[in-house]
Amino acid sequence: IVLTQSPATLSLSPGETATLSCRASQSVSGYLAWYQQKPGRAPRLLIYGASSRAAGIPARFSGSGSGTDFTLTISSLEPEDFAVYFCLQRRTGGTFGQGTKLEIK
Amino acid sequence: QVQLVESGGGLVKPGESLRLSCAASGFTFSDHYMTWVRQAPGKGLEWLSYISSSGPYTNYADSVKGRFTISRDNAKKSLYLQMNSLRAEDTAVYYCAREAQSAYYIDYWGQGTLVTVSS
Numbered sequence: 001i002v003l004t005q006s007p008a009t010l011s012l013s014p015g016e017t018a019t020l021s022c023r024a025s026q027s028v029s030g031y032l033a034w035y036q037q038k039p040g041r042a043p044r045l046l047i048y049g050a051s052s053r054a055a056g057i058p059a060r061f062s063g064s065g066s067g068t069d070f071t072l073t074i075s076s077l078e079p080e081d082f083a084v085y086f087c088l089q090r091r092t093g094g095t096f097g098q099g100t101k102l103e104i105k
Numbered sequence: 106q107v108q109l110v111e112s113g114g115g116l117v118k119p120g121e122s123l124r125l126s127c128a129a130s131g132f133t134f135s136d137h138y139m140t141w142v143r144q145a146p147g148k149g150l151e152w153l154s155y156i157s158s159s160g161p162y163t164n165y166a167d168s169v170k171g172r173f174t175i176s177r178d179n180a181k182k183s184l185y186l187q188m189n190s191l192r193a194e195d196t197a198v199y200y201c202a203r204e205a206q207s208a209y210y211i212d213y214w215g216q217g218t219l220v221t222v223s224s
Contacts, residue, residue: 033210035150042200042214043150054212086150090209093164094140094152 005097022087114218127201
């Protein structure tokens with residue numbers, strides 16, 4: 001299963017809303033998770049099961065979708081949200097998307 | 106608290122072998138599937154392999170199938186990745202990761218160990 005994330009880079013300002021997309025080449029049902037990664041750090045789990053927020057993750061992070069189309073929405077961007085975001089499917093084996101870099105405009 | 110500590114990385118020549126280890130603590134190791142993920146310098150994440158909680162089931166990415174072997178020792182709370190026939194394109198930070206119990210996603214990550222394959 002191939003995961004395609006878009007856009008590759010997203011330039012926004014603090015306070016704006018970010019919408020990140022992850023599209024699967026075939027259905028992954030709800031076996032889709034989202035991760036945030038900052039330079040030199042391990043990834044951090046944000047969303048699992050497509051729409052469930054992980055423990056300690058702020059409510060401004062939300063996930064939606066099922067089947068082949070998924071979205072991560074980050075509302076009211078905070079300075080610490082600027083990072084790279086990856087999606088992961090574990091419906092069949094495992095695959096990561098290539099990532100979306102969220103940068104400060 | 107959950108801790109995953111990788112070791113065994115280093116510089117090796119093409120064609121050589123290396124064994125990575127991951128020491129787990131802070132949770133019941135034998136209850137969880139475990140996974141290896143890697144990240145080449147400046148690149149994205151690549152899922153490599155998982156092993157089931159008691160070890161009989163494994164799965165591999167095509168890029169490493171037949172060269173890499175995942176294993177675990179639940180008594181030692183340790184995860185391993187045996188890497189053979191290493192290539193320059195295997196150069197990456199290798200992460201040990203835990204899957205949530207009875208779920209299909211990674212919930213905790215180690216800090217990674219760097220493997221460099223170069224002559």
